[in-house]
Amino acid sequence: MDQEFIAYIHKVVKEIFSTMVFLEPVQGKPVNRTKDSNNIPPGKKDISGIIGLGGTITASIIVHFEKESALKVTSSMLGTPYAQIDGDVKDAVGEISNMIAGGVKVELAKTGIDLDQSLPIVVSGSDFDTNCLNGDNSVLVPFTIEGSSLFVEFSFKR
Amino acid sequence: MSLNILVVDDSAVMRKIIKKALTDSKYSDATISEAGDGQEGLEEFDPKQTDLILADWNMPNLNGLEFIKKVREIKASKKVVIIMVTTEGSAGKMEEAMDNGVDNYITKPFTSIQLEQKIDRYFSS
Numbered sequence: 001m002d003q004e005f006i007a008y009i010h011k012v013v014k015e016i017f018s019t020m021v022f023l024e025p026v027q028g029k030p031v032n033r034t035k036d037s038n039n040i041p042p043g044k045k046d047i048s049g050i051i052g053l054g055g056t057i058t059a060s061i062i063v064h065f066e067k068e069s070a071l072k073v074t075s076s077m078l079g080t081p082y083a084q085i086d087g088d089v090k091d092a093v094g095e096i097s098n099m100i101a102g103g104v105k106v107e108l109a110k111t112g113i114d115l116d117q118s119l120p121i122v123v124s125g126s127d128f129d130t131n132c133l134n135g136d137n138s139v140l141v142p143f144t145i146e147g148s149s150l151f152v153e154f155s156f157k158r
Numbered sequence: 159m160s161l162n163i164l165v166v167d168d169s170a171v172m173r174k175i176i177k178k179a180l181t182d183s184k185y186s187d188a189t190i191s192e193a194g195d196g197q198e199g200l201e202e203f204d205p206k207q208t209d210l211i212l213a214d215w216n217m218p219n220l221n222g223l224e225f226i227k228k229v230r231e232i233k234a235s236k237k238v239v240i241i242m243v244t245t246e247g248s249a250g251k252m253e254e255a256m257d258n259g260v261d262n263y264i265t266k267p268f269t270s271i272q273l274e275q276k277i278d279r280y281f282s283s
Contacts, residue, residue: 019267020175078174091171098169098216099266102245106265109248117245119168119216 002139004111005104006030009141009152012103016096022076025150028142033153039140040064044149047085047124049097053105055115059156061104062130063097068148085124094120100152161188161281162207166199166225167214167243172266176212176243179270185277196220196228205234210277215244215255223258230259239280243268 010027017025031039046067053059065073067085074082074092082089098120105115123130130153138155163180167173173192180188193199197220199213211229215222226240239261246255247265255263264276 016267019269074171078171079178088171088174091169095169095171095266099245102247102266105245106247109250114248114250117216119218 005139005154006141008104008107009154012100013143013152016099020077021073023072023145025143025145028144030139030141033138033140040151047093047122048130049093050121051097051101052118053101053115056113057156057158061101062153063100064151064153065093066149069145069150072145072148090122090124094122161185161209163188163190163210163212164199164202164208165190165192165212166196168194168217179273182270183274196222196225199225200228203229205232208238211238211240212243213240215242215246223255226259241276
């Protein structure tokens with residue numbers, strides 16, 4: 001598992017949440033994502049933001065939100081309560097994913113890895129899966145936000 | 159001083175955040191217009207009225223950098239200040255933006271105070 005990538009994700013998520021979300025994300029133990037399992041417990045992934053990255057390496061960042069965490073993040077960012085996944089919540093998930101990818105990209109640029117990033121794609125539902133580029137080079141970094149889940153998945157091919 | 163500010167970002171949530179930051183700042187009396195991409199931004203841009211553009215980089219249809227190049231080609235009756243508000247935070251991207259008509263740069267995530275301080279550099283008096 002590439003500890004440098006995990007450190008970048010921890011740093012970037014902490015910065016985003018302290019400056020624009022105003023919630024405290026609690027770090028969990030990162031795991032390698034396998035090709036056969038996304039390592040996310042059932043019911044903990046209701047909406048995900050997907051960003052493709054291309055350049056020196058090929059990579060993707062997927063940010064998986066439990067419904068409650070997406071609602072809490074959107075409510076806190078905008079200062080108004082959200083009870084259901086609507087257009088604003090989907091937009092906020094896309095923007096958080098965009099900022100996480102952008103932050104990781106800046107950290108990678110400092111090491112000589114230059115990447116361009118795609119616009120965010122947001123998917124939601126009760127039963128969906130996402131396949132990473134390469135299960136052998138994929139890490140899943142978990143966080144909890146006031147008891148609800150958020151996972152940042154970083155996959156790459158060198 | 160009441161400014162005319164154009165906010166161009168494909169995220170409606172980000173536009174709301176920027177508008178709230180402006181409303182809570184010393185620029186609360188600004189007239190704020192908004193656009194969801196560079197093409198809409200060109201339609202909303204008023205060369206006689208717009209004082210400040212806050213533009214994202216990565217947007218569909220016409221991205222922020224292409225939008226800014228086109229704005230700079232338009233003959234404006236006054237200096238239009240352009241601040242890019244984007245996740246594109248590498249030194250190379252910043253340099254590219256500055257070379258193409260951007261006056262200043264703020265990377266997401268940002269605080270309301272950071273945004274106000276960037277604007278202060280041009281309009282604080």
